[in-house]
Amino acid sequence: MACACKNKRQTYEVVPNAGRANRPAFTSSSRGTAEAVADRYPTSIVRDKKTGDAVYHAWPKGAYEVVVGDRVVLPAHKVRNDADKGPLRAAADERAADGAVVRAVSSGAVVYPLMAALTASGATLTAEQAPTPA
Known part of the structure; x- marks a missing residue:
């Protein structure tokens, strides 16, 4: 059954x-x-x-930075596990009103916040929950 x-x-x-x-x-x-x-x-x-x-x-292993437009706010950090993502997320959330995003250094692909990552990648999906500025 x-x-x-x-x-x-x-x-x-x-x-x-x-x-x-x-x-x-x-x-x-x-x-x-x-x-x-x-x-x-x-x-x-x-x-x-x-x-x-x-x-x-996805945030595969590699180097990521926080940027606002073309200006680097937080220089490249290596990401090996979930704990390494914390400072990058915090810096992006702190400057969310300015449009800060986390992007891969090598490819320039945006990975955080989720809505910005979906928009930058051209995905037609919607996000479960859009991030709100603090």
Whole structure:
């Protein structure tokens, strides 16, 4: 007999190519697992399967900086794990009113905040929750 909770379980999909791929590369009921898998695919997005809203943009290992327009606010930091993302997110959130974003040094791809990353990548997905300025 099938499980009664099947339709109530929240599921997340990892979609490569900034969400423009036709099929998800991975599906999981755990958001953390989906985010970890997404980090293995540069420019991939994690989306909620039921709503189709993006919930995470991948930050693969590498160097990232916080910029406002063309001005570098926080110079390049190496990102190896989730803890390394904290100072970059904090600096971008602090200057959110000025339009600060976190971008990869090598490619220039925007990865945070989520709405800016989706817009910069040309993805047609919407974000689960748009960041609000503090």
